[in-house]
Amino acid sequence: MNSSTDENRPxxxxxxxxxxxxxxxxxxxxxxxxxxxxxxxxxxxRPVTHLLDGDEIIIRTRLSAKVAIAVDPGTVVAYEVDQIDPVQRLGWSVVVTGTARQIIEPDRLARYEKLLTPWVDLAMDVAVGIQADLVTGIRFGGAG
Structure with missing residues (x-):
């Protein structure tokens, strides 16, 4: 299984x-x-955009979206981000597990609306905060 492609790959x-x-x-x-x-x-x-606000991951979504419907106060969710180069086999992955809740404070909602642009062209009327209760991560090959 040693093709020339495999020999050039780390x-x-x-x-x-x-x-x-x-x-x-x-x-x-x-x-x-x-x-x-x-x-x-x-x-x-679901893929989403986010921002980190202290120890809380903030995402914006629609009230009718599956993730918004699934999040009751205290619901446990996971959030995963990574940057991995499959050719060089370098990169990192982070997983956060924590409780999620809809953010209802008007001043926070307005702030997140300005700071966080969703990647889908739909009205986003809900913000969800995920508390970073358990944070794990790995790095491959010193990347990051």
Whole structure:
């Protein structure tokens, strides 16, 4: 299984665990990720844009969106971001697990509306905050 393509490709990388601070810093350097939530008792995943506000990940969505419907106060969700180069086998991945809640404070909603642009061209009328209760991350090959 040693083709010339395989010979030019770097070998497998050993993952290195990130500290909480390193993982949150890397998360803050990208503007999109994937939120994982429960829908009809099964896992569901949606790509979204985000911003990090302290230890809280903020996403904007629609009131009718599956993720907004699934989030009751105290609902546990996961949020994943990464930057991985599959050719060089370098990069990092961060997963945050925490409680989510809809943000209802008018001043916070207005602030997030200005700071966070969704990547779909639909009206976003809900903001969801995900508390970074458990933060894990790995780095491959010293990237990041």
């Amino acid at each position: 070998g497998a990388q050993t993952p290195v665990d990130l500290t909480r601070a390193e993982a949150l810093h890397l998360l803050s350097t990208v503007s999109y990720g994937r939120v994982v939530f429960t829908r009809n008792a099964l896992p569901a995943i």
